[in-house]
Amino acid sequence: MKPKMLGRNLSDPHHAADRACAGLNTEVFFPDTITEAAEAVEICVQCPLLTRCAEWAARAGVTDGVFASVWVPGLGASTQDKNTARARLALVAATGLPYVEPSQEVA
Template identity: 45%
Template structure:
């Protein structure tokens, strides 16, 4: 089954494997972070996420953003008011393991 989804920039048809992903377009435009520099939401050092999390606290779509981060999953950055580490990721983008050997879910 072919799709009719076009990339708005290149105007090329998007591959089928991308069209099944949850869309950001239905909610991200309402986000409190819209218009902010994206670097703010992808901190390099531990402790730099506070400013992004503060923006998330006043966001009307914070729950949807967090659900998006958990569904894909987003292994880097602040999504839905949580840093990657809080969502179970290491600084290298790998799932954290707990002392009992289980991976974060």
């Protein structure tokens, strides 16, 4: 089965065999809080498809979960929090670098 295409032939990276999350329990990527998202973020940081995943998530308008090292808050989140997550996905897509919370940066 071919992966679904989105936008400019941007296929859903969740069907790619070389993704870091392949074979893992998907529940890890749908945490209730940003604190619970740490495990998924660590997996994403190591993923060779980080940029592709960020591009896909931004275009697909994901509403909750961890994508490309960015926690996207769920339905109860404020508009500001959702817009912040979208901006972070755009940053990851543009730079190819994982998003790291400022409190997690290494000096």
